[in-house]
Structures are given as C-alpha cells and as structure tokens.
Amino acid sequence: MPAVYLGAEVVERAFQFDGRKSLNKRITNTLQNSSILIAHRLSTVRNCDRVMLLEKGQITAAGDFEELEGKSERFRKMATQ
Numbered sequence: 434m435p436a437v438y439l440g441a442e443v444v445e446r447a448f449q450f451d452g453r454k455s456l457n458k459r460i461t462n463t464l465q466n467s468s469i470l471i472a473h474r475l476s477t478v479r480n481c482d483r484v485m486l487l488e489k490g491q492i493t494a495a496g497d498f499e500e501l502e503g504k505s506e507r508f509r510k511m512a513t514q
Contacts, residue, residue: 475512481497481498483495484497494508498512
C-alpha cells in the first residue's frame with residue numbers, strides 16, 4: 434500500500450460493490466495509511482480522522498465529523514438531512 438492513497442467514493446459504481454456498507458467496510462479495512470478520499474455521502478467520512486468541507490473549490494471548514502457538526506452550519510445542515 435502506498436504512503437498516501439487517493440480514492441473517490443465513485444469507485445463504488447466502477448467495481449459494483451454491494452452498496453454503501455460494503456464500500457465503507459472496504460475503506461475502513463484497506464486505508465490504514467494516510468488517505469485522501471473524495472466522498473459525496475457523509476456516512477462515508479463519519480469515521481475519518483479529518484474531514485474538509487469544500488465549497489466552490491475552497492476549504493471552508495475542517496475537523497473530524499463531530500467538530501464540523503459543531504462549527505459549520507452548512508455541514509450541520511447536510512448532516513441532518
């Protein structure tokens with residue numbers, strides 16, 4: 434495994450995984466090193482050490498999932514939808 438892994442949640446479709454649970458399990462089991470994951474579902478990043486919220490190409494908030502819920506109104510709204 435490389436020192437840094439870059440992956441996108443979209444691989445779920447490319448490899449025809451058995452839905453979100455399978456993808457999240459593969460991510461958790463496979464990505465033990467430093468990893469950058471581009472995700473569209475918040476459930477995918479819930480257990481990540483650091484999450485960055487991008488808006489219009491800019492990082493507008495960063496922290497773990499719970500920190501972002503507390504300090505970013507935009508993230509909090511997305512998490513409760």
